[in-house]
Amino acid sequence: MSESIDTHELDVLVIGAGGAGLSAAISAAERDVSVGVVCKSLLGKAHTVMAEGGIAAALGNVAPADDWKSHFLDTMKGGWGLNDPRMAEIHAKESPERVRTLQEWGALFDRTDDGKISQRPFGGHRYDRLAHVGDRTGLEMIRTLQDKTVAEGIDVYQECTTTHLLLDGDQVAGALGVWRDDGSPILFRSKAVILATGGLGQCYRITSNSWEYTADGHAMALRAGAALVDMAFVQFHPTGMVWPKSVQGTLVTEGVRGEGGILLNSEDERFMFDYVPDAYEGSVAPTVEEADRWVAGDRDARPPPELLTRDVVARAILSEVSAGRGSPHGGVFLDIANQRSTEYIQEKLPAMVHQFRELAEIDITEDPMEVFPTCHYMMGGIRVDPETQETAVPGLYASGEVAGGLHGANRLGGNSLSDLLVFGNRAGHAAGDRAEGMDTFPPIDDEDVTNKLNSLEAPFEREDGTDPYALHAELQTVMEEYVGIMRDDDRLTTGIERLEDLAERAANTATDGSRAYNPGWEKCFAVRHLVEAGLAIAHAARERTESRGAHTRIDYPEPDEELERVEFAISLVGGEIDIAREAVPAPREELREMLQADTGEEETQ
Amino acid sequence: MSTQTEGQPPAEEATTEEQSDEPTGDRDPETDTTTYTLEVYRGDGEDGELVTYDVPIQAGMVLLDALHWIQANRQPDLAVRWNCKSGRCGSCSMEIDGMPSLSCMKRMSEYDADTPIRVTPMRAFPVVKDLVCDVSWNYEVNAEIEPFTPAPDADFTFYQPDVERSREFRRCIECFLCQDVCHVLREHDKKDAYAGPRYLVRSAGLHFHPEDTADRTEWMKEDAGVGYCNITHCCSDVCPEDIEITDNAIIPQKERVVDEYYDPLAQIKRKLSDVWS
Structure with missing residues (x-):
């Protein structure tokens, strides 16, 4: 069977062409190996393009006191201590070099007055740390990586959906997918495979994630034998658009608050002052006057509470709306118009001005925006080795959003783009090294390939199968209602029952039309991945009987010290979900001492 | 027609x-x-x-x-x-x-x-x-453009105004609407001779990068066929990013080609350097 399939031998196969995938491909190609990137959309359209705020890296260009240690400590604090400390250390140490490398590849960052890469403040970062390109940092990053990928002659298989990993015993042997344009199968034989498939935002109805983010990597890795960690921690970005309904969930960058935007309820109260958690008491401005001084550039002042971490701000907005103090369309107000001049807003936030003008007919230099939390990012993901990003499956690597560990219970803004660069690079090198050391491609099991192809074809054969569009909509409703921002045991238990029912129906979807560019058919495999990821989230959330970071339990409203260094690892055992309670790796001595000594306050500059 | x-x-x-x-x-x-x-x-x-x-x-x-x-x-x-x-x-x-x-x-x-x-x-x-x-032709054209080429000793110290010169072109989201509306490509199907507005925008973005040293003038004249553009501004009109494609990207590059290839003084200089080399 597999002889007749369009087959490609690539030493290193990268699945996904966002920031992590392209970084990985470029770094793998530095070794003496053949490298290919496969992506569902056209090259350059991955979600990285949407990133607005910037790349967190302790360059120290604006705040000379900044260093990797401060970045490490901020990341650990933002993640409520659940982060893998070695990953957080590597990330903090290597991100400045990755930003400089991106600049050498042509990325044009905004500048300081002395001609260096400028850096802007962001929630949870104690220093001005985000290298940025206006509010279009992601576009600059993806274009730079895309150009570098092309210049290096790396093969790109665009509009090609990967559906299955192939194994040889317990090691990876390749991947199977379909060309979207004609629906024909494609088989990759590879010595190493890097998953860089991004997130799973399509689990939720209100999301900033596009159609592509359907947990493909999570589901493929689970089936191949890897484990998922920290799946309870779904980041709801506090500021998504709420109106018009059709753009509900579209992101409003944290940069608006970084540039001085404030949050107001319907009673015109700046409510964030009432929601400062104990851990951040003393590190945010207690008064409007001090917050204003910080916005004006006085770095002796402390930042406004609007720049608290995303989990805190999202919960505060939810509380205000629940208490009846919401805006007309069920959000709260985000106002920059009265904080900054029109010219300043147009210069610093051009994409936001454009987005609101075109989609909501609102001029944000004149009027406030309405915002509400939107599903944005998955902190959890595939468990990887911090040094190499290898999963439990030999030869299978994961980097970027699909990997877990770096962000713990909550990710800081700006730490995603740096994550993509740092760990994409590491995964690429490690996968390249592995492939260089192998003489032959692992064998492919033809019968396995045939079975997998048959399962892909099945939706065309079924007479009375489930409609994948309706199933996807139902999944989103279930996740919102039972596995949303506010959780409790009853809801999660009901959610799991509903998801198990959905899983059965997701295995029985039907579609028609031709194989060519058929989104209904593609949704049949995507929705299975999403239901599996939804189950992983719900199980992890039910096990985690505490509130920490992005995970909020109404029945356990406080963090539980017992769970401070505990992670729940989800794997498939005999086709059933298995949940293991495990210890988060302990920090090495130097890091432990740093964490104990950290007060979270700025050093005197 | x-x-x-x-x-x-x-x-x-x-x-x-x-x-x-x-x-x-x-x-x-x-x-x-x-x-x-x-x-x-x-x-x-x-x-x-x-x-x-x-x-x-x-x-x-x-x-x-x-x-x-x-x-x-x-x-x-x-x-x-x-x-x-x-x-x-x-x-x-x-x-x-x-x-x-x-x-x-x-x-x-x-x-x-x-x-x-x-x-x-x-x-x-x-x-x-x-x-x-099928927009794959665009990706093929893109691959022929000489990539960003900094000097070996570039130290990447430059200022906001240096960045701004290139920024307009780097806003491009590669929607290919400019390629679609361009009559050279749309009506005359000159894809073998003309790279289209998108790629003149890309080369302008590279040219105005403060650390780029590559000379893409020959590519622009011979391969990109910048001369095919007859300045109807249709591409600028459809650009969702409001890039002034014709005025800010294409015309300056047309002028560079003219300066280099058709300016009499430059032609004499080139002939002399051919003789002496």
């Missing part, structure tokens, strides 16, 4: 009624929707037709929402490209009443509910299926 791009459907098509249970243009107060009629191209490069769909539209919906409604309720295999749904990624390019547009940025309220809206694929490229075109 208009020639047909290979793989593109003929411009005029028979219309079939898919369903029409609600009178077009009426507002339903219960669901707060207004019914619009869309005529959507269905087919491949060889064979296709416009199919009529009546779609209930709520306030604020964009044309891409209407297409998604058709997928979920009428035609699950309708092929449409999209990603960000907020004008950032440039995926959902198509032609709406013949106008090259990003469907995610076209609010339905811009259109008259009493008149059918015609939705067709970009005409300058071969159709794969329905509203999806």
Whole structure:
């Protein structure tokens, strides 16, 4: 069977062409190996393009006191201590070099007055740390990586959906997918495979994630034998658009608050002052006057509470709306118009001005925006080795959003783009090294390939199968209602029952039309991945009987010290979900001492 | 004069009624929707037709929402490209009443509910299926452009005004609407001779990068065929990022080609250096 399939031998196969995938491909190609990137959309359209705020890296260009240690400590604090400390250390140490490398590849960052890469403040970062390109940092990053990928002659298989990993015993042997344009199968034989498939935002109805983010990597890795960690921690970005309904969930960058935007309820109260958690008491401005001084550039002042971490701000907005103090369309107000001049807003936030003008007919230099939390990012993901990003499956690597560990219970803004660069690079090198050391491609099991192809074809054969569009909509409703921002045991238990029912129906979807560019058919495999990821989230959330970071339990409203260094690892055992309670790796001595000594306050500059 | 791009459907098509249970243009107060009629191209490069769909539209919906409604309720295999749904990624390019547009940025309220809206694929490229075109030619052109080339000793110290010179061009989201509307590519199908506005924007972005040292003038003249542009500004008009493609990207590069190849003094200088070398 597999002889007749369009087959490609690539030493290193990268699945996904966002920031992590392209970084990985470029770094793998530095070794003496053949490298290919496969992506569902056209090259350059991955979600990285949407990133607005910037790349967190302790360059120290604006705040000379900044260093990797401060970045490490901020990341650990933002993640409520659940982060893998070695990953957080590597990330903090290597991100400045990755930003400089991106600049050498042509990325044009905004500048300081002395001609260096400028850096802007962001929630949870104690220093001005985000290298940025206006509010279009992601576009600059993806274009730079895309150009570098092309210049290096790396093969790109665009509009090609990967559906299955192939194994040889317990090691990876390749991947199977379909060309979207004609629906024909494609088989990759590879010595190493890097998953860089991004997130799973399509689990939720209100999301900033596009159609592509359907947990493909999570589901493929689970089936191949890897484990998922920290799946309870779904980041709801506090500021998504709420109106018009059709753009509900579209992101409003944290940069608006970084540039001085404030949050107001319907009673015109700046409510964030009432929601400062104990851990951040003393590190945010207690008064409007001090917050204003910080916005004006006085770095002796402390930042406004609007720049608290995303989990805190999202919960505060939810509380205000629940208490009846919401805006007309069920959000709260985000106002920059009265904080900054029109010219300043147009210069610093051009994409936001454009987005609101075109989609909501609102001029944000004149009027406030309405915002509400939107599903944005998955902190959890595939468990990887911090040094190499290898999963439990030999030869299978994961980097970027699909990997877990770096962000713990909550990710800081700006730490995603740096994550993509740092760990994409590491995964690429490690996968390249592995492939260089192998003489032959692992064998492919033809019968396995045939079975997998048959399962892909099945939706065309079924007479009375489930409609994948309706199933996807139902999944989103279930996740919102039972596995949303506010959780409790009853809801999660009901959610799991509903998801198990959905899983059965997701295995029985039907579609028609031709194989060519058929989104209904593609949704049949995507929705299975999403239901599996939804189950992983719900199980992890039910096990985690505490509130920490992005995970909020109404029945356990406080963090539980017992769970401070505990992670729940989800794997498939005999086709059933298995949940293991495990210890988060302990920090090495130097890091432990740093964490104990950290007060979270700025050093005197 | 208009020639047909290979793989593109003929411009005029028979219309079939898919369903029409609600009178077009009426507002339903219960669901707060207004019914619009869309005529959507269905087919491949060889064979296709416009199919009529009546779609209930709520306030604020964009044309891409209407297409998604058709997928979920009428035609699950309708092929449409999209990603960000907020004008950032440039995926959902198509032609709406013949106008090259990003469907995610076209609010339905811009259109008259009493008149059918015609939705067709970009005409300058071969159709794969329905509203999806084969845009791979663009990626081939892109690969021929000499990439960013800093000096070996570049120290990357430069200032905000240096950055601003290139920034307009780097806003490009690669939606290919400029390529679609350009008559050199659309009507005359000169893809073998002209790189199109998108790639003159890219080379301008590289040229104005403060650390770039490559000279792309020969590429611009010989391969990119910058001379084919006759400054009709159509590309600038359709650019969703408001890049002044013709005035700021193409004309300065035309001038550079003229300076280098047709300026009499430069020609003498080049001849002399040929003699002496």
